[in-house]
Amino acid sequence: MPTLKVNARDVEVDAPQAKPLLWVLREDVALTGTKFGCGAGQCGSCTVLVDGRAVRSCQVVLYQVEGTEVQTIEGLNDELGRRLKRAWVDVGVAQCGFCQAGQIMSAHAILSSDPNVDEDALKQRLGNLCRCGTYGRIVQAVMQVAAEMQAGEGA
């Protein structure tokens, strides 16, 4: 039976090898924070981290993530993750909130690999869709966290 780590916990999944990670997470692991928005890799609402890299979970399947470490929004609690979540609340980013888990996961992946990212580059790289129009506040929250991390401010 396929095994993977989800949010640092070993999980055995009794599901077809071709089942998309998105639905494995939502149905087999009962984590519904990762959302279904398009099923075609277009919107990013399903974004999770697989071995630290942002992945659209509707576009990868179970056999591809066997033996990997998957992080979802529920388990994104390292220092960067906590800062992002706090900034999201402080800036008041969310409106309906449906896309925000994916947005935060994408932001985490960008800042992890490029902590000095500038605003223009950030806007180019944040490909997740938002229908409510929170784009400006997303950028504001991410840049706020980037500045905090660069300044080494207390958590």
Added chain:
Amino acid sequence: MTESDLSRRVFLQTTGVSGLALMVGCDSNPSMMDVDAAVDATTPMVDPSLNTWIEITPDETVFIAMHKAEMGQGVHTTLPLIVAEELDVALSQVQVRLVGELDTYRLPTGLPLTSASNSTRGAYTLLRQVGAAAREMLIQAAATQWNIDASTVSTELGACIHPNGEQLTYGALVDAARILPIPEEPTLKDPATFRYIGVSQERFADTQIVEGANRYGLDAVPDAWPDRLYAAIRHAPVSGGEPTNLDALPDPGEAIEAIVGLPHAVAVVASSYWEAWRTVTNLPITFSEPAEAAAVSSAGIRAELESALGEDGIVSGEMGDISALGDAVAQQVTTRFYAPHIAHTPLEPVNATAYVQADRCDIWLPTQSAHFVREKAVEITGLNASQIHVNPMFIGGSYGRKADTDYVEDALRIAQAVGRPVTLIWSREEDIQHDQFRPAFCGEIAGSLDADGNLIGWDAVNSGPSVLGFGERDPLSVQGFSDLAYEIPNQRVRHVYVPSPLETGFWRSIGHSQNTFFVEAFLDELAEAAGKDPLMFRLDMMTDARYRRVLEQVAELAQWGSPFTPGASQGIAFCKDYGSVIGVVCEASVEMRTRRVRIHRVSAVVDCGLAIQPTGVRAQVEGGLMFGLSAALHEEITIEGGKVQQSNFDDYRILTQREAPQIEVRIVDSTESPGGVGEIAVGPAAPALANAIYAATGTRCRRTPFMKVLGFA
């Protein structure tokens, strides 16, 4: 009817104390009178505030009912905050309960539907009264316990205070308070003492959202239903089509519980949504294609709308005499406009979870109207209203889409067929192709200028369907088209009704979404003909101080005439509705080489009366602008052979992060009654952009989407 009469009726209506009280209620809808639990005359009169709208538990948690649909516009915070302000509790004590706008929770504020940017402005005073009445009852309970006069008791954040400083918490007092008489005219706070109203707060749901713990309809997991199934669906691509080969479909395999034939769709049911979805997608299902519906095309729709502009239609507004201008007219400008069908595409696709049993029906779903859902459930199941239990959930975007019950009907029929709880989720393809679209409209406006460039005549006609189903008398068809802010001495506004061959519904800002584009883009054409600056041309026709102020202030905010970005161009637009007014300036550049429209910056000044939550007002203006810009630039639903051509975000493009402009919003300081802000920014976005594009290129965008006009898409 005075406001105190209204509030008293609300209280009487919601107590259910006696048949007489129920009859006094403002609404005579039988389903509303039935469902409230009957309370016989011997039951003490209980205060609805402390038993329905507000519940306080011994640990000082304050549950506040929120009756409107939370779809991102922030009512989940704003409405309970209003109650909490008057009740005088700490926001950290508050837990919000999503209740449907039904029965006890239906206020006399219009349709039991979250719409028309009416949630806050409609309920503001009533909710203040709910909180204030509860506070007075708590004070009275404390006064009785202390054996002092109630007028000597004060409150502070969840506790009553004795003149000697002694305190009794609300949690300790609520049992005694809840059976006291309801104050007929509770004293409302002096706004100068507001703690929360007018001061931006953290939204109640935000921590849950960022932790992935906020549950949307998609996530409905009714704990009592471990045997819940999932359903995926395919609707007939051509309107009215029926499945034709249900009996001949191949065995779908063990993972599938059932294939359910519906009047115009086929659903597949499984214990995994993914199994259901991939099966319904791959099964060789065939549908009939009714001839008339199969002949529908975008070209045909547009031709019909344009042709209709030549008919008389009905006159929806008239002033002076448009036919008697004679020699006064030095120039006439006439322009025709077109706006195609567009889709909502909330990121949470429509969905509903239903369980239909012999004697009850439970539904968990995103909806803008629990009332419409219950009505639909009565219709489909034959049960009566008291047997229908609607559980509204946090909505992952709606913009008007989830006011409809088409997806609810699907879910109910599937649940009936299967006999178990079923969560139906439409795929993105189904959500786009079977949307209740913003209808296509055409408009034509003839403006007459005198020798001094003054606008002396305005003859406007539009053509399109009725989203309310009222035929030619639908006021929403001329929303933003008639009753203009501009003082033009001779005006005639007409509407020609043309039914839509596609399903249509409410798309955020409704009539404004096309009409404000037509009007505000046309005004710029007139300004040019008159040789006048577009801002001055508008101001010259406005004497209302409130209208002038937002235009003057946005011009200042936007540095009108002096763009922030070198080489960029500016366009201006105005809109009024919902008790609010807004001025918008868009600053953009058009890059022919890279085929891009760069929207650098949008400035907006909004006067919405008292801003209950300034950060929320800003968010609605930011979001509304982006919603409108997305449609202006990119969005179009096209139809060939009766079938919608678009299916996912690759071919139905919406605004992306990299295209999002910087947005600056200023809120005019006001203590007037709160106006609506959820929709006010949507309508002016397109014309502000169109006017900037003209300034940049000399190309007039007289239809959406603009990328098509420019030849970039």
